[in-house]
Amino acid sequence: MAHCSREMYDAQWDIILDDEFIEAYMHGMVVDCCDAIRRRFYPRIFIYSADYREK
């Protein structure tokens, strides 16, 4: 059961952090900003704050 919970959890984060996100993480994502400047944004995860869901 604990194993299934962990699998379930990992599988769902696998869906959330999809290929499109990995691509943006590696090579950035180009966004035309409101100040008329085009920038390349690189998402980085700094904080993950959650209860211990594997249990």
Place this chain on the structure above:
Amino acid sequence: MDTSTDTPYSTPINPYHPYPTRSSFLLGEWYWDKGPKKSQSSFRNLLEIVGHPDFRPEDVAATNWRHINSQLGGEPRSDGDEADEACWEDDGDWVRTPIVINVPFHQRSLHPGQEKFDAGVLYHRKLVSVIREKISRPSSFAHLHFEPYELFCQTDEAYEPVKVHGELYSSKAFMDAHHDLQNSPREHQCELPRVIVGLMFASDGTQLTMFSNNKLWPVYLAIGNESKYRRTKPSCQSFEHIAYLETVSRLFTN
């Protein structure tokens, strides 16, 4: 409303659903209304209910209260109520992705080894489009910090300046990520300014109703380029919902 017909199946649609009768509805409402603590006045309400000529003790004696409370708590109706499913459908950029997990079977079972198991559906948003939308939204763009900086406080010239810790965009972690990015090789023929987007994920079980143990595990996303003084203001709506996590226990009880 016709109060004289107090039998469960006198009309095709029971107006007291999930309560079978008017008497049981009144009692149930008395129980849940105004929270779990009962007062003198709510006791008088109870006396009014059971003292009314229409009240039938035989109706409420046979009522399955546990079942009714679980229905109040949002469990699906047994008559195939599809309304819940339908209202999820037209919800902007939310998508459903099937979850597949590996379940191990031990050596002495019929088919030992790993088996793929269809573990329901994850209701979520595409992370990149949420970030893109957040950055380009005019109302939040003006408040985003793209360049990290260090903040010092010096109260007296006799003392050394003290580093102030407060925002993600003035933290060492953000500064390091920023410098690593600026020092990394550029994308081919791309001279655009490169900026770190600081993602902050949060998740916690949320009790949905008083009536049951139904819970939801939302995943939230906030962006550290925005000041904590804005992020923590509910009126700024800085936290984005990313997903509602499924749990194994929910799967097995369903």
